[in-house]
Amino acid sequence: xxxxxxxxxxxxxxxxxxxxxxxxxxxxxxxxxxxxxxxxxxxxxxxxxxxxxxxxxxxxxxxxxxxxxxxxxxxxxxxxxxxxxxxxxxxxxxxxxxxxxxxxxxxxxxxxxxxxxxxxxxxxxxxxxxxxxxxxxxxxxxxxxxxxxxxxxxxxxxxxxxxxxxxxxxxxxxxxxxxxxxxxxxxxxxxxxxxxxxxxxxxxxxxxxxxxxxxxxxxxxxxxxxxxxxxxxxxxxxxxxxxxxxxxxxxxxxxxxxxxxxxxxxxxxxxxxxxxxxxx
Amino acid sequence: xxxxxxxxxxxxxxxxxxxxxxxxxxxxxxxxxxxxxxxxxxxxxxxxxxxxxxxxxxxxxxxxxxxxxxxxxxxxxxxxxxxxxxxxxxxxxxxxxxxxxxxxxxxxxxxxxxxxxxxxxxxxxxxxxxxxxxxxxxxxxxxxxxxxxxxxxxxxxxxxxxxxxxxxxxxxxxxxxxxxxxxxxxxxxxxxxxxxxxxxxxxxxxxxxxxxxxxxxxxxxxxxxxxxxxxxxxxxxxxxxxxxxxxxxxxxxxxxxxxxxxxxxxxxxxxxxx
Numbered sequence: 001x002x003x004x005x006x007x008x009x010x011x012x013x014x015x016x017x018x019x020x021x022x023x024x025x026x027x028x029x030x031x032x033x034x035x036x037x038x039x040x041x042x043x044x045x046x047x048x049x050x051x052x053x054x055x056x057x058x059x060x061x062x063x064x065x066x067x068x069x070x071x072x073x074x075x076x077x078x079x080x081x082x083x084x085x086x087x088x089x090x091x092x093x094x095x096x097x098x099x100x101x102x103x104x105x106x107x108x109x110x111x112x113x114x115x116x117x118x119x120x121x122x123x124x125x126x127x128x129x130x131x132x133x134x135x136x137x138x139x140x141x142x143x144x145x146x147x148x149x150x151x152x153x154x155x156x157x158x159x160x161x162x163x164x165x166x167x168x169x170x171x172x173x174x175x176x177x178x179x180x181x182x183x184x185x186x187x188x189x190x191x192x193x194x195x196x197x198x199x200x201x202x203x204x205x206x207x208x209x210x211x212x213x214x215x216x217x218x219x220x221x222x223x224x225x226x227x228x229x230x231x232x233x234x235x236x237x238x239x240x241x242x243x244x245x246x247x248x249x250x251x252x253x254x255x256x257x258x259x260x261x262x263x264x265x266x267x268x269x270x271x272x273x274x275x276x277x278x279x280x
Numbered sequence: 281x282x283x284x285x286x287x288x289x290x291x292x293x294x295x296x297x298x299x300x301x302x303x304x305x306x307x308x309x310x311x312x313x314x315x316x317x318x319x320x321x322x323x324x325x326x327x328x329x330x331x332x333x334x335x336x337x338x339x340x341x342x343x344x345x346x347x348x349x350x351x352x353x354x355x356x357x358x359x360x361x362x363x364x365x366x367x368x369x370x371x372x373x374x375x376x377x378x379x380x381x382x383x384x385x386x387x388x389x390x391x392x393x394x395x396x397x398x399x400x401x402x403x404x405x406x407x408x409x410x411x412x413x414x415x416x417x418x419x420x421x422x423x424x425x426x427x428x429x430x431x432x433x434x435x436x437x438x439x440x441x442x443x444x445x446x447x448x449x450x451x452x453x454x455x456x457x458x459x460x461x462x463x464x465x466x467x468x469x470x471x472x473x474x475x476x477x478x479x480x481x482x483x484x485x486x487x488x489x490x491x492x493x494x495x496x497x498x499x500x501x502x503x504x505x506x507x508x509x510x511x512x513x514x515x516x517x518x519x520x521x522x523x524x525x526x527x528x529x530x531x532x533x534x535x536x537x538x539x540x541x542x543x544x545x546x547x548x549x550x551x552x553x554x
Contacts, residue, residue: 098362167399170357171461174393175412175468176385185411190402 034261038254046255051221056241058248063256068223069231071263072138074207076227077145081153081202084146086195089157090183094169107158113151119211121148126215136218139227144216145209149202156201160194161187196271204264210235234260307371308333308471308502309354314368316349316358323349325526327368331519333471336494336503338513338534341523342549347506350523351474354504355388373471389416392465394478394490398457400449401464405432405441408449408460412468431463436489455486462493473497475505479512491516510550514538522546 045062052061096103125144134140164187172182188195210233218230219240234256241253309331316324324346331337339347349358356377358364369376377387389412401408409428418424428445432438437459441452449460458478465473475494479487494503494516507513513520517534522543529543541547 097360100362165399166360167395167397168401169360170352170395171393171399172401173357173360173385174355174388174391174474175464176389176415178385181415186401192402 031261034254034257036254037251038256038258041248041251041255042258046252047259050223055221056244056249058246058252063232063234063237063252063259065221065223066232066234066237066256067259067263069138069217069220070207070234070260072224073141073145073213073217073231073233074203076138076142077149077206078199078203080142080146081150081206082199084150085153085157085198085202086188088154089161090187092154092158093161093164094179094183094187097169107155110151110155110158114155117211118148118209119214121145122212122215125212129216136216136230137228138217138224138231141213141217141231141233142227144212145206148209148212149206152205153198153202156198157191157195160191160198163194164190193275196275200268200271203267207264208235208260210239234263307331308373309504310369310371311353312369312371314350314353314366314370316346316353317365318361318363323364323526324353327528329521329528329531331502331504333502334499335518336498336505336516337519337521338517339504339506339521339523340510340513340517340549341508341529343508345523346526347508347523348476351476351504351506354472354474355391355393356384357393359384385415389468390470391472391474392462392468392470394458394461394465394473394475396477397481398454398461400452400457400460403449404446405449405452405460406445409464409467412464416468427467431467432460434466435459435463435493437463453486455482455489458482458486459489459493462490466497471502473501473503475503477507478505522549 043062045060047062047067048064049060049062050065051063052059055061092103092106096106121144125140125147128143129135129140168186168190169182172186177186213233213236217233217236219232219236220230221232222229224231238253238256238260241249241256244250244253307330309329311327311329311331314324314327315322327350339350341347349364352358353366353370354372354377358366366378368378370378372387372390375382375387377384401411403411406428409431410424413424413427418427429438429442432441437456440456441460449457452460458481462478473494479490482490491512494505497503498518503516505516514534519532520530520534520537521528522530522537524545530537530541530546537546538550541550
């Protein structure tokens with residue numbers, strides 16, 4: 001018996017360590033292959049210029065249009081999704097706290113929405129666009145991406161709010177707070193660090209997704225100046241360039257992937273720093 | 281079952297005869313036929329008590345007997361829990377708080393609440409106390425600062441935190457947090473203090489500070505204190521409500537109850553308890 005338990009302990013420890021290692025290795029491999037193939041094409045010109053004539057055949061220019069477009073799109077969609085998600089998540093955890101069974105179904109629906117493939121959101125956005133007679137634009141893409149990331153943000157915020165002990169809610173009410181005051185003055189503050197993670201999660205999904213913007217954002221060589229104009233995005237820039245038979249252009253796709261990864265990394269580090277500064 | 285009668289024979293309580301005579305005229309909390317059930321389980325059965333003003337009433341009984349539920353009925357925190365169904369009436373200063381039309385936030389401001397664990401609001405020490413004051417409509421900074429200082433002194437916390445009023449309340453030790461929660465509750469000038477085993481998570485020294493504070497406060501506030509610790513009940517109680525399985529088994533002045541316990545279950549509790 002003791003031998004069996006010892007063996008069991010050993011096997012599980014080895015297995016856990018092994019799978020952890022595999023996950024880390026895969027991540028390192030992905031980053032390494034992007035860097036290996038893209039580093040040679042990464043240049044100041046690439047991130048500071050819009051595409052010039054012949055860019056897609058390996059000539060001059062850069063992907064500033066896609067960097068700016070993706071940035072605008074992800075920020076706008078995250079802000080819009082936040083404005084929608086915050087009241088929903090607070091409503092669920094303050095007003096609906098008494099209706100636990102209803103909450104279970106709401107959470108289930110949100111989880112289903114989370115799991116819907118982004119191409120479906122893209123198609124949905126496209127249908128709406130057609131219906132309202134809009135064309136491919138930054139605005140249409142923002143709405144689509146916001147619809148896609150809102151369920152993610154709501155559920156992530158909801159998970160944070162769920163961990164707040166009921167005692168804090170009782171304490172707030174006992175001092176004479178209304179539900180709205182409890183929500184926005186107490187719960188919001190308590191959950192703020194967790195919300196930062198929720199926002200990042202949604203932002204990361206928004207900036208990296210290609211399928212939802214495929215039909216809705218369009219593609220252009222220029223930086224959009226309004227929500228009505230079409231916009232290029234980094235995932236599509238990577239997608240289009242990877243499809244090229246020219247090796248130089250393919251390498252540029254990997255360079256664009258480095259830029260995308262770097263942006264997500266920067267946002268994540270910045271949010272953590274901000275939180276730490278605030279805490280002190 | 282021994283049903284309770286809200287009658288205090290004043291000759292049993294010589295200590296504060298006058299005070300309680302007044303209290304009997306103006307009961308601060310008057311509970312009649314209160315029944316609380318969750319789905320099919322009855323949590324509180326036919327509760328009838330009057331809690332007199334400016335005294336400490338201890339709700340005593342074993343875990344799970346409904347003490348906390350009764351306490352939470354008093355400021356309708358029961359609203360937060362699904363499936364709880366309340367019938368009967370709870371009058372506070374003559375207003376029936378179970379009436380859904382009543383402004384419950386106003387009623388809640390009449391009561392300070394101390395829970396088993398302290399729950400400081402996610403803001404600074406100063407803001408924890410200022411929060412409730414602002415909800416009451418006090419905006420003037422000088423008034424707020426004055427009250428913050430006064431109530432922090434009242435709970436013997438001022439000297440420990442006066443140099444870091446702006447730092448987060450959640451960084452205080454748990455004993456300090458509980459005293460802050462008491463100060464926060466007192467700052468809104470309640471009439472009643474509801475305390476749900478407020479010392480159960482604290483070290484003995486912090487516990488003593490809270491207990492001493494209660495004894496000081498009893499002349500100005502009505503304190504309703506939940507505990508299962510017999511010794512604490514003896515130290516604090518003016519009146520004792522002994523509960524068992526959702527019912528009130530015995531109710532009366534502390535001296536009388538502890539000297540001549542009548543129901544068998546209370547005798548048993550006092551024999552094994554300490």
